[in-house]
Amino acid sequence: MYETKYHRPVSLPQAAKFAADHGDEGKYLAGGMTLIPTMKQRLAAPEALIDLRHVPGLKGIKVEGKSIVIGGGMTHSDVAMSDEIKSVCPGFADLAGLIGDPAVRHMGTVGGSVANFDPAADYPAALLALGATIRTNQREIAADDFFVGLFETALEDGEIVTKIAFEAPDACAYEKFRNPASRYAMCGVFVARRGGDVKVGVTGAGSEGAFHWSEAEQALSSNFAPEAVDGLTMPQDNMMSDIHGSSAYRANLVKVVTKRAVKKALGH
Amino acid sequence: MTDVTITVNGREMKGSVENRTLLVQFLREHLGLTGTHVGCDTSQCGACVVHLDGKAVKSCTMLAVQASGSSVTTIEGIAEGQELHPVQAAFREHHGLQCGYCTPGMIMTAVDMINRHGSSLDEETVREELDGNICRCTGYHNIVKAILSAAGAAQPQAVAAE
Ligand SMILES: Cc1cc2nc3c(=O)[nH]c(=O)nc-3n(C[C@H](O)[C@H](O)[C@H](O)COP(=O)(O)OP(=O)(O)OC[C@H]3O[C@@H](n4cnc5c(N)ncnc54)[C@H](O)[C@@H]3O)c2cc1C
Ligand code: FES
Ligand code: FES
Numbered sequence: 001m002y003e004t005k006y007h008r009p010v011s012l013p014q015a016a017k018f019a020a021d022h023g024d025e026g027k028y029l030a031g032g033m034t035l036i037p038t039m040k041q042r043l044a045a046p047e048a049l050i051d052l053r054h055v056p057g058l059k060g061i062k063v064e065g066k067s068i069v070i071g072g073g074m075t076h077s078d079v080a081m082s083d084e085i086k087s088v089c090p091g092f093a094d095l096a097g098l099i100g101d102p103a104v105r106h107m108g109t110v111g112g113s114v115a116n117f118d119p120a121a122d123y124p125a126a127l128l129a130l131g132a133t134i135r136t137n138q139r140e141i142a143a144d145d146f147f148v149g150l151f152e153t154a155l156e157d158g159e160i161v162t163k164i165a166f167e168a169p170d171a172c173a174y175e176k177f178r179n180p181a182s183r184y185a186m187c188g189v190f191v192a193r194r195g196g197d198v199k200v201g202v203t204g205a206g207s208e209g210a211f212h213w214s215e216a217e218q219a220l221s222s223n224f225a226p227e228a229v230d231g232l233t234m235p236q237d238n239m240m241s242d243i244h245g246s247s248a249y250r251a252n253l254v255k256v257v258t259k260r261a262v263k264k265a266l267g268h
Numbered sequence: 269m270t271d272v273t274i275t276v277n278g279r280e281m282k283g284s285v286e287n288r289t290l291l292v293q294f295l296r297e298h299l300g301l302t303g304t305h306v307g308c309d310t311s312q313c314g315a316c317v318v319h320l321d322g323k324a325v326k327s328c329t330m331l332a333v334q335a336s337g338s339s340v341t342t343i344e345g346i347a348e349g350q351e352l353h354p355v356q357a358a359f360r361e362h363h364g365l366q367c368g369y370c371t372p373g374m375i376m377t378a379v380d381m382i383n384r385h386g387s388s389l390d391e392e393t394v395r396e397e398l399d400g401n402i403c404r405c406t407g408y409h410n411i412v413k414a415i416l417s418a419a420g421a422a423q424p425q426a427v428a429a430e
Contacts, residue, residue: 001288004288005287006333029334032329032330032331036329036330040310051333051334053334077323100399101397101399102324103314103325103400104326104400106320106323106324106325107326
């Protein structure tokens with residue numbers, strides 16, 4: 001790792017000021033669960049780190065009725081263990097509890113995961129399916145517009161993910177088919193049903209990161225049952241292909257995992 | 269260089285570190301607390317697990333400067349004088365280690381797990397939560413037994429060989 005400067009702001013404006021001072025040579029540091037390994041490999045060498053862990057504006061989980069607002073600095077473990085989230089949207093808490101291992105969950109944050117948009121990150125599948133809003137220190141962005149492509153989001157330089165917000169659906173569930181070594185998703189599917197409207201977010205499989213599986217959304221909106229997906233075929237063109245699985249394998253996995261997610265959602 | 273103050277095993281430690289110094293390097297090289305191990309250095313193996321303000325974290329994936337102002341507990345800090353911590357004693361009792369390389373991280377992970385789940389721990393949860401700790405020797409069986417025993421939880425039912 002190259003030497004770097006370290007700042008510890010205690011407010012959002014102060015954090016943004018540090019970022020502006022370093023132009024695009026500084027980086028926000030949240031849980032560090034992605035950034036520090038990347039810096040060790042010298043794939044990233046920021047001139048300065050701006051530690052967001054002491055910024056109160058990124059903290060807190062607020063659940064009012066079905067409305068859920070989670071601070072960008074909340075950890076995966078905060079989300080997984082929140083009784084409030086569990087009571088109105090158990091599928092989302094389950095998802096957070098499946099990220100990495102306990103030590104990773106104690107440090108890694110919602111904001112860091114969303115900003116990083118790893119093609120196998122779990123939250124993006126849920127945020128797409130839930131129609132979530134990503135709030136920053138400058139604006140609000142719909143999840144559909146936020147996730148742009150591989151490791152690419154709508155965030156501008158220096159912009160901070162401060163909150164994610166969504167309405168709990170009538171039923172939802174996350175099913176994750178894990179790579180047995182890394183435990184990242186080979187395919188993760190989040191299904192959410194609101195009345196007769198069903199949304200399906202898929203992660204881990206697509207070469208451009210998480211996406212909506214529109215055909216399955218249509219089929220499941222008319223019949224919310226695993227069989228509804230039977231007649232569909234996931235095209236292989238945009239599937240990832242690597243030593244862990246070919247694109248044909250992943251395309252099939254999307255279907256299998258979607259069915260399991262629907263089954264789980266029916267059980268909740 | 270940045271001045272850091274970290275309460276390590278109850279004692280306030282001060283030091284001046286490069287910002288890129290990892291917490292595990294600070295513990296091992298600056299403080300001489302070599303009980304915390306580095307197995308992979310890539311966040312996978314858990315040999316470096318310590319508690320930061322009471323929660324298990326991987327000290328190879330955290331900078332010392334990030335921990336400034338916090339409390340850190342390492343494997344050296346859990347026994348009461350000559351008396352082993354109950355989780356340490358259970359690892360000895362159940363033969364939960366062979367070479368011992370993974371053991372400090374296993375024990376710190378186990379203590380955190382027991383803090384969160386208490387005696388409601390079951391075998392499946394223990395195995396699931398050991399996800400981030402790799403042991404090349406034991407096959408995990410006795411580690412799981414030791415953790416369940418220390419938690420005062422039910423042991424796995426013996427399954428007869430077919
Ligand atoms: C062993 C291991 C296993 C893992 N397994 C999984 C898994 O199964 N599923 C999964 O989804 N993830 C997994 N992860 C990744 C983990 O979830 C990370 O915590 C997450 O991707 C990044 O969050 P962070 O808070 O650690 O961010 P950091 O690493 O601190 O930052 C990541 C990036 O986001 C930027 N950033 C951070 N916070 C903000 C913010 N609030 N606003 C704007 N930009 C910000 C940083 O500048 C940086 O570029 C794993 C990580 C490890 C080490
Ligand atoms: S040395 Fe930290 S996880 Fe392996
Ligand atoms: S006892 Fe040797 S690695 Fe676990």
